[in-house]
Amino acid sequence: MSGKSEDVRRKAAAMATEQKAKERRRRLLMFSGAGAAVVAVVAVGVISGLSGSLGSATAGTSTSSAQSPAQGSAQAPPWAAPTDAASRAQAAGLTMLTAEGTAEHIHTHLSITADGKAITVPADVGIDLSAQLISPLHTHDTSGIIHVESPVQKGFTLGEFFTEWNVALSAKQLGSYTTAGGYTITTFVNGTKYAGDAADIALAEHEDVDIVISTGSSQASAPAAFSWPAGY
Numbered sequence: 001m002s003g004k005s006e007d008v009r010r011k012a013a014a015m016a017t018e019q020k021a022k023e024r025r026r027r028l029l030m031f032s033g034a035g036a037a038v039v040a041v042v043a044v045g046v047i048s049g050l051s052g053s054l055g056s057a058t059a060g061t062s063t064s065s066a067q068s069p070a071q072g073s074a075q076a077p078p079w080a081a082p083t084d085a086a087s088r089a090q091a092a093g094l095t096m097l098t099a100e101g102t103a104e105h106i107h108t109h110l111s112i113t114a115d116g117k118a119i120t121v122p123a124d125v126g127i128d129l130s131a132q133l134i135s136p137l138h139t140h141d142t143s144g145i146i147h148v149e150s151p152v153q154k155g156f157t158l159g160e161f162f163t164e165w166n167v168a169l170s171a172k173q174l175g176s177y178t179t180a181g182g183y184t185i186t187t188f189v190n191g192t193k194y195a196g197d198a199a200d201i202a203l204a205e206h207e208d209v210d211i212v213i214s215t216g217s218s219q220a221s222a223p224a225a226f227s228w229p230a231g232y
Contacts, residue, residue: 070159070169070199076176077119081139082166085128089135092163094126096133101151104136106205108146109226110158114177114213121146125165137161137203145232148203158209159199171197177213186212186220193222206232 071091073079082088086096112119126138136150137160148156162169172179179185187194188210189201201209206228212220 070162070197072163072166072168072175074168074173074176074178077114079119079122079165079167079175081122081124081127082164085124085126085135085164086131086133088164088166089126089137091166092135092137092160094135094137094160094164096128096131096135097151098133100134100147100149101136102149104148104150104153104156106148106203107228107232108148108158108203108205108207108209109228110144110146110161111208111210111223111226112174112213113210113223115215122165125161135164137164143229144226146203156203157199158201158203159197161203162199169199171199174198174211174213182215184214184218184220186214188212188222191222191225 089096110121112121120142121139121144123139123141126135127140128134134149136148137156138147138149139145140147146161150156159169167175169175172185174185177183177185185198187198187201188208190208194201198209198211208226210223212223214220
């Protein structure tokens with residue numbers, strides 16, 4: 001009897017062990033299923049969020065609060081890159097992006113000279129470094145190269161850039177310089193004098209835009225053509 005009792009105990013113990021193993025497997029399967037569900041939900045959320053951001057990251061989209069091109073400050077230079085890049089982009093009718101676009105990719109060079117002295121076009125116009133956002137219209141350095149890197153194909157103007165830079169620009173004004181104040185504002189595009197409003201200039205690949213501010217009877221002349229660095 002004692003031997004039979006021992007066999008019964010061993011079988012009972014084995015059955016209990018097997019039952020516990022089955023329970024563990026069941027819990028693991030439930031956990032794995034729940035984990036997969038969580039991953040799926042997160043993935044859907046991420047995809048939805050990305051779709052929303054990409055949908056809202058269309059360059060050149062006008063908003064109801066957007067100002068007309070080339071509206072900005074009338075302060076004297078130097079003109080730093082605005083700290084509120086997103087609001088200035090919105091003022092220009094542009095939308096900040098999470099990454100540079102590739103559908104429209106061109107580079108225009110801008111130089112500004114006042115009374116024979118160069119005015120720096122600053123780095124990071126149209127870039128919000130803290131938020132890691134970038135406008136389709138921006139600068140990376142002080143070379144004067146304006147980058148157009150948009151996710152959609154569309155035209156961009158010099159006026160949009162100046163609005164984003166928060167510097168007033170028109171046929172009669174550039175920042176604090178005005179024709180009413182005795183200044184002459186002359187714009188050259190690829191070495192040729194531009195007769196219209198500089199804010200209307202359409203940005204084009206390897207275009208050279210020079211704005212020369214002078215006083216008195218001195219005649220403005222176009223600066224030497226910009227020498228594009230390798231890779232542009």
